[in-house]
Amino acid sequence: xxxxxxxxxxxxxxxxxxxxxxxxxxxxxxxxxxxxxxxxxxxxxxxxxxxxxxxxxxxxxxxxxxxxxxxxxxxxxxxxxxxxxxxxxxxxxxxxxxxxxxxxxxxxxxxxxxxxxxxxxxxxxxxxxxxxxxxxxxxxxxxxxxxxxxxxxxxxxxxxxxxxxxxxxxxxxxxxxxxxxxxxxxxxxxxxxxxxxxxxxxxxxxxxxxxxxxxxxxxxxxxxxxxxxxxxxxxxxxxxxxxxxxxxxxxxxxxxxxxxxxxxxxxxxxxxxxxxxxxxxxxxxxxxxxxxxxxxxxxxxxxxxx
Amino acid sequence: xxxxxxxxxxxxxxxxxxxxxxxxxxxxxxxxxxxxxxxxxxxxxxxxxxxxxxxxxxxxxxxxxxxxxxxxxxxxxxxxxxxxxxxxxxxxxxxxxxxxxxxxxxxxxxxxxxxxxxxxxxxxxxxxxxxxxxxxxxxxxxxxxxxxxxxxxxxxxxxxxxxxxxxxxxxxxxxxxxxxxxxxxxxxxxxxxxxxxxxxxxxxxxxxxxxxxxxxxxxxxxxxxxxxxxxxxxxxxxxxxxxxxxxxxxxxxxxxxxxxxxxxxxxxxxxxxxxxxxxxxxxxxxxxxxxxxxxxxxxxxxxxxx
Numbered sequence: 024x025x026x027x028x029x030x031x032x033x034x035x036x037x038x039x040x041x042x043x044x045x046x047x048x049x050x051x052x053x054x055x056x057x058x059x060x061x062x063x064x065x066x067x068x069x070x071x072x073x074x075x076x077x078x079x080x081x082x083x084x085x086x087x088x089x090x091x092x093x094x095x096x097x098x099x100x101x102x103x104x105x106x107x108x109x110x111x112x113x114x115x116x117x118x119x120x121x122x123x124x125x126x127x128x129x130x131x132x133x134x135x136x137x138x139x140x141x142x143x144x145x146x147x148x149x150x151x152x153x154x155x156x157x158x159x160x161x162x163x164x165x166x167x168x169x170x171x172x173x174x175x176x177x178x179x180x181x182x183x184x185x186x187x188x189x190x191x192x193x194x195x196x197x198x199x200x201x202x203x204x205x206x207x208x209x210x211x212x213x214x215x216x217x218x219x220x221x222x223x224x225x226x227x228x229x230x231x232x233x234x235x236x237x238x239x240x241x242x243x244x245x246x247x248x249x250x251x252x253x254x255x256x257x258x259x260x261x262x263x264x265x266x267x268x269x270x271x272x273x274x275x276x277x278x279x280x281x282x283x284x285x286x287x288x289x290x291x292x293x294x295x296x297x298x299x300x301x302x303x304x305x306x307x308x309x310x311x312x313x314x315x316x317x318x319x320x321x322x323x324x325x326x327x328x329x
Numbered sequence: 330x331x332x333x334x335x336x337x338x339x340x341x342x343x344x345x346x347x348x349x350x351x352x353x354x355x356x357x358x359x360x361x362x363x364x365x366x367x368x369x370x371x372x373x374x375x376x377x378x379x380x381x382x383x384x385x386x387x388x389x390x391x392x393x394x395x396x397x398x399x400x401x402x403x404x405x406x407x408x409x410x411x412x413x414x415x416x417x418x419x420x421x422x423x424x425x426x427x428x429x430x431x432x433x434x435x436x437x438x439x440x441x442x443x444x445x446x447x448x449x450x451x452x453x454x455x456x457x458x459x460x461x462x463x464x465x466x467x468x469x470x471x472x473x474x475x476x477x478x479x480x481x482x483x484x485x486x487x488x489x490x491x492x493x494x495x496x497x498x499x500x501x502x503x504x505x506x507x508x509x510x511x512x513x514x515x516x517x518x519x520x521x522x523x524x525x526x527x528x529x530x531x532x533x534x535x536x537x538x539x540x541x542x543x544x545x546x547x548x549x550x551x552x553x554x555x556x557x558x559x560x561x562x563x564x565x566x567x568x569x570x571x572x573x574x575x576x577x578x579x580x581x582x583x584x585x586x587x588x589x590x591x592x593x594x595x596x597x598x599x600x601x602x603x604x605x606x607x608x609x610x611x612x613x614x615x616x617x618x619x620x621x622x623x624x625x626x627x628x629x630x631x632x633x634x635x
Contacts, residue, residue: 057492060491060492060493060497061492061497061500062497062500062501062504064500064503064504065492065496065497065500117451117455120428121428122426122427122428122447122448122451123448123451141428142428142429142503143500143503145423145428145429146496146499146500146503147500149423149455149458149496150491150492150496150497150500152455152458152459152490152491153458153486153487153488153490153491153492153496154487154491154492156462156483156484156487157484157487157488157491160480160483160484169476170475170476170477170479170480171476173476173480174466174476174479174480174483177462177466177480177483178462178463178466180459181459181460181462181463182459182463184458184459185366185456185458185459185460185463186363186366186367186371186456186459186460187366190371190452190455190456190459191366191367191368191371191456193452194367194368194370194371194449194452194453194456195368197370197448197449197452198368198370
């Protein structure tokens, strides 16, 4: 029974393939605009970071939440999702810099600074932060959203990207290096570092579709659940997969840091990832949101192989 | 006659003293809010960068433009100016990082990374970018601005901060290292690197006060003029003052870079600074904006000693 609840009748593979194809087109549009704004020496690292693959989970969540809340899909909502992905791309560019984590490989490809230099990559990443707000405002316009909705979207995006969200979580992560965290602190760290932007993707999709506060609360809880499920799964994959499969060196994330696997052990961590995903889908149901595609994505988050 | 036109009957010293005192209070409010959001290890470098002095030209321009366009001053418009100063503060934090310009001194004080470390300073700077948008939205709210005005303000702030503005200009600056620029390229660089945020300060003040498009165009041209006047004067000060007076090492900015002094010589550069400031005040008059305080600030930009 549990298995059935976690596997709705939806073709997850087709969903991901189709949505990702649209997201890639939207990212190409965003890059075309960036290319008009940025000098070539900054555009190259930005484009490399934005277009070199990835799960595209954030824009997919945004679009699927938008549709679940009654929005009718068109290019503009993918543009909105792409704005969120620009923030994700910048965060990876900066995380990988020599003065940060100093990683030379991401998704099996050389990181931008190894190809284009540290300063150009750092500056290009900085350019993506305001670009994300501007691109989100453009997309809101194209969606026909009023000023109040646009304002909420750009506010939510910046909250998720900043001190109370992703950057705040990265700060906690930095502080946690070399000392053990308990499960409460680790949850808090990942709520902010990963969960905030994943949750914002869903909520922004909901806001754009004009969802009610109850529905937005449901998306918020769903986001928190899959955010934790995502991170626990990441720790499991880091602990079990080899570098070649992941396209990065597992040691990068494990060096002196608490992970869900180091805290709970592999088996318990796998159980917790599933529980988080189930709690996430329960939250959707509790908010009265019938969204098989979101439920399928919750399964994907814990069952993915990378 | 020219001298009279450049020196309106306004007590510039008192204006700067009073406005800066209000700006410092607004920056302290912004920092209090940041302290609630950021872990202490990131808050320390952020606060150091935001509260360690400076001319506060951007917030002062914002407030004075707001008042010139009929806005009645209160704390909220200083908060709006403070949002712009957060962007300026982040740009200095990142510029001074070891992986960027590697400067250990700014305004006669140690730079944040020398006190709090490179990664914490870099992350704190990143946190200030979305914080500036959020703080501008709050200030707009407190000013009673509608959603359309808030949206315009946050859009303008991000345009000025990003690829088409400050970061774009920094990129051109990076590319210009070690090769000579002609006057057109140097103007373009500084229009973006310094001028964009100075101009946005004025235009955002105007938007917040509900100024007409003609008035906003006047503020735009005024901003372009004083932006160039400001940079030419900076180059003159770098070339003529000693490190102790400036609080930074002049060589930092001169190393292998074109400046207005290297391009025109000292005397011609001084003349050009005055001409840019005069063109700026002409633009205000052309837009029908009677703003003695702005005209006084144009004089200040070229006559300041640091």
